[in-house]
Amino acid sequence: MIIKDLQVATEIIALKTPFITALRTVHQIENVIVTIQLENGITGIGAAAPTYVITGDSRESIEAALLGPIKQSIIGKSIVNFNELLQNVQKCCINNTSAKAAIDIALHNAYCNMLGISIPQYLGGQKSLQTCMTISVDTIQNMEKATKQAVAEGYTTLKIKVGDNPLLDIQRIEAITSVIPKNIVLRLDANQGWKPKEAVHIIKQFEQKNYPIEFIEQPVRANDWEGLKYVKEHVTTPIMADESLFSAHDALALIEGDYVDLINIKLMKCGGIAEAMKIASIAEAKGIVCMIGSMMESCISVAAAAQVAAAHPNIKYFDLDAPLWLDRKPTHLQYDRCFVQV
Structure with missing residues (x-):
């Protein structure tokens, strides 16, 4: 054929x-x-x-x-x-x-x-998925408003973007935790915005206040693997690699070097479905749980990421809200018949 x-x-x-x-x-x-x-x-x-x-x-x-x-x-x-x-x-x-x-x-x-x-x-499974909802970096007031809206829409896990201002980040999370119900779980994503010692200082403050934070994603620069490890070793909150991880080779090195607790797989970083499945299996063999995420993409590629997540048993966290940010679906005529929605 x-x-x-x-x-x-x-x-x-x-x-x-x-x-x-x-x-x-x-x-x-x-x-x-x-x-x-x-x-x-x-x-x-x-x-x-x-x-x-x-x-x-x-x-x-x-x-x-x-x-x-x-x-x-x-x-x-x-x-x-x-x-x-x-x-x-x-x-x-x-x-x-x-x-x-x-x-x-x-x-x-x-x-x-x-x-x-x-x-x-084809991949061998179809579990149900529930995505988190992302709250963009913004003023404290706007982040509070977006948080309340996401909770009202039924989201129980929120991914909070931070990293542009360490002092303001602490104030943002304090404000957000004051307006969420007790059943809401937070994930923080610094997008490489903190320095290692700075990250430890910030995260320890969150830990002391017992905020409902599930994990911290990419607290330091992507190429600062030693910084990732420093943060991991000095806090109790799980640390996840995102921008530090592109390939299966990266996954193996990060895990074997004990640099992180969790990894975030994105198709745009690793090159597609096949490599994503390989990364998830490597992590599974090493006892490291994975999240599936996406860039700001349309439903075509995010549907593929969802299909990987539905199939692989080691992908247990889901960050697939990107299409919900778009004001419309792609107009490509073949989309609806090409993908079975997960």
């Missing part, structure tokens, strides 16, 4: 409200959609969203990788040799993880469409 065509289209989708972290402010996403077609007419769809400050990928670089080396690595090849195709994609160029994720999703989609099964069926 030969892959005969690959096409790319980009769609700009506005956010309902700005998404603000310690790293960036987002008002809209550029959703790069890739479609592949087999010789019998079966199609597969994938998507990627550029995130300069994390992956280094732009819309232009994603499109160029898809239409250049990635297209050359799969066109004219049989999708029956599925695992070989996935390896070809990973080897055809360095980095470009978002473009690789988009085509990996499309290949999985086409392969499963050919077999007449869903991606979770």
Whole structure:
């Protein structure tokens, strides 16, 4: 079953409200959609969203990788040799993880469409998922308001963005904990915004006040693995790696070096479904639980992340609210029939 065509289209989708972290402010996403077609007419769809400050990928670089080396690595090849195709994609160029994720999703989609099964069926499981809701970095008053709204909408786990101002971060969490019911769990994401000793000082204050914090995500710079380890060893709250982790190789090194307690898998960082499953299995073998997350992406790629999470037993935390921030779904005509909603 030969892959005969690959096409790319980009769609700009506005956010309902700005998404603000310690790293960036987002008002809209550029959703790069890739479609592949087999010789019998079966199609597969994938998507990627550029995130300069994390992956280094732009819309232009994603499109160029898809239409250049990635297209050359799969066109004219049989999708029956599925695992070989996935390896070809990973080897055809360095980095470009978002473009690789988009085509990996499309290949999985086409392969499963050919077999007449869903991606979770192919991956081997379908547990139920419940996402957290993210609260952007903002003024204390605006973060309180967003927290109350999320709770009113029924979310019981909130991911609070911090990291742009350590003193204000302490005040933000104090204010948020004062307005949430007792059943609400908080996850804090500093997006690399703290220094190691600073992170320890802040987290210890939260611990002393017994705030309902489940874990702290990426407190220090992505390349500061020793800083991650320092924070992990000096607090009792679990520490999660996000921007520090891209590949299965990273996962193994982080876990074996005892740098973190938890890891966050994102398809745009690791290059797609296959690598995400590999990371989750490596972590499972080492006794480290995983979260599945996403960048600010559309429902096409977040659906794929949800399907990975539904299938892998070691993915136990879910941060998949990105499509809820968008003011509409992608208009791509094949979306609804390409993905079974999890």
